[in-house]
Amino acid sequence: MKNEIAEILKRSQLSVTGSRTKILELFQESNGALAHADIEKKTDESYDRVTIYRTLQTFVEKGIIHTIPTADNSIRYALCKDECSTGHHHDNHVHFICDECGTTYCLDNITVPEIALPEGFTQKRADVIVSGICKNCE
Amino acid sequence: MKNEIAEILKRSQLSVTGSRTKILELFQESNGALAHADIEKKTDESYDRVTIYRTLQTFVEKGIIHTIPTADNSIRYALCKDECSTGHHHDNHVHFICDECGTTYCLDNITVPEIALPEGFTQKRADVIVSGICKNCE
DNA sequence: AATTATTTGCAACATTGTTGCATGTGAGTA
């Protein structure tokens, strides 16, 4: 388990450090999306706020996690599936955000439909954000 | 023109004031999405920051504008089409955000495909965020 | 024109995110 995490970090040419290991662990456990604030809480404030910001940035750059667009202004992050990092294709994500509890679910099994863009527009990425009430809040 | 704006405000039971008229005007002109910062600039700082925040909140509540989810955390707003305010149906929006210049386009002519949600999830709204390079930046 | 309800601006604060720099730690090498 810890080994697996170390592997991921090394593959991305990142040093294996306490904060990175811990944060990656959190993502694997949570199985959903995390915002900066969530991570701060779950790590019990053992890491500096700045470190968390930088770790998240690094992870995004290396393609380990990706951001999820939200309408309230809190960036959320989720683990990338393997395909993300290949770069051979569009990054497509479907997420569900609960209006009630704010939990963000990755709906990986659903495919993003193709969107026909007007002339001159190039698509790099497509996100579908469905919001409403989740199964725990109904 | 000004009359039309006053009409919209009255229909929502809002007093017709300088800031509200001006901000609504901006939305009608821009024909795209605006963030708080854009509005501050375009109004030449003649209105207090707080007023702009509150005006935007009010407009959202009244269904005059809607928020657009973004991955950088800056909330953007755009005018609602008439259907928005009826509430008889899902609110569906397709937007294109340019990675280069940040301009947000509303792609109203494109329909959001139906997303099949897992059991227990209720959809209130669906946003499709396509990002990439727009026609001006290619 | 006077009254009332609403809106605005100010001040103060809270939250979120960024940058520079000194210190500490991990990874590679002798």
Next chain:
DNA sequence: TACTCACATGCAACAATGTTGCAAATAATT
């Protein structure tokens, strides 16, 4: 294992963004 160097961390200070309470100003109603 000890040494070196690159990189990661924490701290401090700052910048941007958003919120709240309250008094003054303005719009709507009579």
